[in-house]
Amino acid sequence: MSPAQMEHLVAKALEARRLAYAPCSGFAVGAAVLAASGRIYTGCNVENASSGATVCAERVAILKAISEGERELVALAVAAETEGVCPPCGICRQTMIEFGPQMLVIMADLAGRREVRTAEQLLPLPFTRTRMRAEGSHAD
Numbered sequence: 001m002s003p004a005q006m007e008h009l010v011a012k013a014l015e016a017r018r019l020a021y022a023p024c025s026g027f028a029v030g031a032a033v034l035a036a037s038g039r040i041y042t043g044c045n046v047e048n049a050s051s052g053a054t055v056c057a058e059r060v061a062i063l064k065a066i067s068e069g070e071r072e073l074v075a076l077a078v079a080a081e082t083e084g085v086c087p088p089c090g091i092c093r094q095t096m097i098e099f100g101p102q103m104l105v106i107m108a109d110l111a112g113r114r115e116v117r118t119a120e121q122l123l124p125l126p127f128t129r130t131r132m133r134a135e136g137s138h139a140d
């Protein structure tokens with residue numbers, strides 16, 4: 001992925017950030033996912049008065065992609081106004097691993113800082129489907 005393509009994905013994440021629904025924290029986050037099809041899906045954080053119902057920007061973007069039929073994700077940009085870049089939370093890292101352990105995660109702040117890692121670098125020794133040994137009536 002070229003630096004220009006990465007910046008394009010960051011620009012999409014910054015655009016999505018403007019739609020953040022964050023009345024509880026006031027912390028706006030945007031994300032953009034590039035799928036293997038070449039399509040880009042965006043997301044923002046969506047908070048809730050019941051904080052456990054809050055969904056991060058990264059997962060909104062990923063779930064939009066998957067629910068539109070994508071199965072493989074190539075890259076994800078996440079942008080927020082942070083001290084340094086915005087590293088994804090643990091649940092988002094697990095969600096990334098499911099659809100693209102090798103996906104490039106481009107973490108951005110508003111001051112032009114960028115850090116890039118793969119999803120598997122962000123979540124070493126992940127729990128995956130391939131580790132499961134099914135037992136009993138659910139095995140087939």
Ligand code: THU
Pocket residue numbers: 022025027029044045046047054055056057058078086087088089092
């Ligand atoms: N948040 C994200 O959307 N992505 C992250 O990577 C970190 C946290 C959101 C969730 C919540 O709306 C707010 O930031 C504060 O945790």
